[in-house]
Amino acid sequence: xxxxxxxxxxxxxxxxxxxxxxxxxxxxxxxxxxxxxxxxxxxxxxxxxxxxxxxxxxxxxxxxxxxxxxxxxxxxxxxxxxxxxxxxxxxxxxxxxxxxxxxxxxxxxxxxxxxxxxxxxxxxxxxxxxxxxxxxxxxxxxxxxxxxxxxxxxxxxxxxxxxxxxxxxxxxxxxxxxxxxxxxxxxxxxxxxxxxxxxxxxxxxxxxxxxxxxxxxxxxxxxxxxxxxxxxxxxxxxxxxxxxxxxxxxxxxxxxxxxxxxxxxxxxxxxxxxxxxxxxxxxxxxxxxxxxxxxxxxxxxxxxxxxxxxxxxxxxxxxxxxxxxxxxxxxxxxxxx
Ligand SMILES: C[S@@+](CC[C@H](N)C(=O)[O-])C[C@H]1O[C@@H](n2cnc3c(N)ncnc32)[C@H](O)[C@@H]1O
Numbered sequence: 001x002x003x004x005x006x007x008x009x010x011x012x013x014x015x016x017x018x019x020x021x022x023x024x025x026x027x028x029x030x031x032x033x034x035x036x037x038x039x040x041x042x043x044x045x046x047x048x049x050x051x052x053x054x055x056x057x058x059x060x061x062x063x064x065x066x067x068x069x070x071x072x073x074x075x076x077x078x079x080x081x082x083x084x085x086x087x088x089x090x091x092x093x094x095x096x097x098x099x100x101x102x103x104x105x106x107x108x109x110x111x112x113x114x115x116x117x118x119x120x121x122x123x124x125x126x127x128x129x130x131x132x133x134x135x136x137x138x139x140x141x142x143x144x145x146x147x148x149x150x151x152x153x154x155x156x157x158x159x160x161x162x163x164x165x166x167x168x169x170x171x172x173x174x175x176x177x178x179x180x181x182x183x184x185x186x187x188x189x190x191x192x193x194x195x196x197x198x199x200x201x202x203x204x205x206x207x208x209x210x211x212x213x214x215x216x217x218x219x220x221x222x223x224x225x226x227x228x229x230x231x232x233x234x235x236x237x238x239x240x241x242x243x244x245x246x247x248x249x250x251x252x253x254x255x256x257x258x259x260x261x262x263x264x265x266x267x268x269x270x271x272x273x274x275x276x277x278x279x280x281x282x283x284x285x286x287x288x289x290x291x292x293x294x295x296x297x298x299x300x301x302x303x304x305x306x307x308x309x310x311x312x313x314x315x316x317x318x319x320x321x322x323x324x325x326x327x328x329x330x331x332x333x334x335x336x337x
Pocket of ligand 1: 011012037059061217249
């Protein structure tokens, strides 16, 4: 089975979950509701998931929304039916071309695998349209497909580019997801801009993990967005990307500080935790942090006294050497203190 953390995702916080947990234990203690408003994979909110808690998840990208629903919404599904479908998908082989193979075959995947991925996606679409599967079952199958192709993609871990080389035929295997529905009772999942959603929600603990540099997640994961949405848009450039104007994040632009201030001012939470990398101006242009430390302290300081916690963190940075000074930092504010 696939666990929620078993995918490659830039800036994912899988390896610092105990660090975040310790801060919460020491500074907050028990709480009823937690909001992971820049969820990405959802590993942080999922770590605190429990039947007696309300966990709010949200991400701007649609494939993350689908994955969060698959693992974490309380809806029911027929596990045996999904296992049967996964089994038949894994055995599928086709020589027919489709949207996915024409655009991504011999690039991100071998031609055979790309044909198979496109054919599976078409079958999931048909099964949903014919009411053979419900919404939750569709979300599980799509997420299983996304997790399984991540294991064989001809990339360094994201889809900004593919590696130019002759592709070997490697098989991929879809698997059931490891879902514990008993914990999901009160979860809420959104696909909205965080600055928009913040005006409609309240929580005890607000965890913020926005992108910190100019690298757009919609560029890095366009292929998974495309496969999940399956609207077959026209694609441009060598990397075969669709028009992503509507899913560009303000947190990757020069407007980041203004947006962050708006988010913090409008937050209705008892405690705020912020993960923000410390690359400052030391990395290359694209790595430079969009919000300065001075602005982080000033803005969080509008809501209370700011504390900072630091831990060494081996970041998933597409395989390049780890920077010596790469510390993971969590800023903490008790609102009103
Ligand atoms: C650093 S990643 C979060 C990683 C996540 N904590 C994890 O462990 O997987 C930042 C996420 O914020 C999302 N994002 C960027 N701008 C957003 C916005 N304005 N509203 C909601 N989500 C946004 C991106 O799609 C990305 O998934």
